[in-house]
Amino acid sequence: MLGTLFGIDAEDPHLERGLQLAYFDKPLTGFLRESYDDGSIKRLSRYVDGERVAAYKWYPGGTRAFVKIYRNGKRHTEHVDWWPNGEVKYSRVFVNGIQQGEVIASYRDGTLEKRFNYVDGKQRGRQQLWNVDGSVRANFVMTATRRYGLIGEKVCNGGPSDRAEL
Structure with missing residues (x-):
């Protein structure tokens, strides 16, 4: 052998x-x-x-690129991916192949890009995205049926936008 x-x-x-x-x-x-x-x-x-x-x-x-654990052929436990410079690219948790809990993603320089939350593979709760300069790109809450909050430059709760009309 x-x-x-x-x-x-x-x-x-x-x-x-x-x-x-x-x-x-x-x-x-x-x-x-x-x-x-x-x-x-x-x-x-x-x-x-x-x-x-x-x-x-x-x-x-x-330099490590990722670590992934499997159970019964499905992703299981925390999965971490790194950028070539060693900064964490993604950190997420799976239970029997279904995404659960907090997902954190960072830009190559380590600046936080996203913090999302999952329940049974679906976005639930507070979801946040940032631009590479640290400014907020999105900040919203996901329920089973609706999204409330800021996505990009538009308010997604059906109400008026905080931005002045051009």
Whole structure:
């Protein structure tokens, strides 16, 4: 069998992709590795009995790009993506593949871009967006049937806008 210390190469001809990932006709338990041309690790995916349970990715140079955990083939727990400079790009939580709780996104320089809230995969509660200069782009509340607040330059509660007519 080929390298198990650093995982099995994703191009290994003995891999069988189907409902489960198999290696030499057995469900894979271990790491599947993808590498950059220089040999550095690009992505590691961890498998247990042929099912992916985790995925990790790095940018060239070794800075982490993301960490994702899976349960029963679905995204589960906190998933974090980073910009190449190490700043957090996204942070979000999944429960059995459904987005739950707070989602935070940042611009490349680390400035907060968005803070959204999810319940059972749907936006609920306070949702906020900022421009790269820190000014508010949107600030609204989502209910099951309606959106209340500011989206861009228009008020979305059916009332008059605070902006003067041009």
